Amino acid sequence: MEYKYVLKKNLDFEEAEKRFRDAIEAVGLKVVGEVMPSMKIKKMLGIEIPPYKVLFICHPKYIYEMMQMDYDIGTLVPCHGVIYERNGEIFVGVDIATTKLKLSDERIAEYISEVEERMKKAVDMV
Numbered sequence: 001m002e003y004k005y006v007l008k009k010n011l012d013f014e015e016a017e018k019r020f021r022d023a024i025e026a027v028g029l030k031v032v033g034e035v036m037p038s039m040k041i042k043k044m045l046g047i048e049i050p051p052y053k054v055l056f057i058c059h060p061k062y063i064y065e066m067m068q069m070d071y072d073i074g075t076l077v078p079c080h081g082v083i084y085e086r087n088g089e090i091f092v093g094v095d096i097a098t099t100k101l102k103l104s105d106e107r108i109a110e111y112i113s114e115v116e117e118r119m120k121k122a123v124d125m126v
Contacts, residue, residue, distance in 0.1 A: 002099065004095055005096060009126055013085055021055070031081075038051050056078040062112070066111060076100055
């Protein structure tokens with residue numbers, strides 16, 4: 001069962017992040033938060049790793065509608081996007097929401113498939 005959709009991009013980190021954020025907006029979704037694990041690892045463990053950023057992606061309408069199906073949906077959403085450097089190459093990707101949400105109500109997994117397709121499209125647009 002695949003849990004991710006990740007593509008290598010011939011861009012630098014900053015350009016990949018900018019294009020990914022623009023693409024997320026273009027497909028009608030929102031970045032509602034972010035974390036930079038590479039910075040946290042350096043600060044807390046003193047270990048330097050290449051840039052790695054996680055974006056939290058959703059849309060309030062989708063969250064609200066899923067909450068009507070299962071009020072505990074917040075334990076499984078928002079969806080995640082990543083931009084990272086590995087071995088000198090840049091990657092952009094998203095989680096496969098339906099894989100994660102199959103653990104929830106079947107109606108939610110079906111509902112989120114639209115969001116999943118939009119997130120994949122955003123990765124393709126980078």
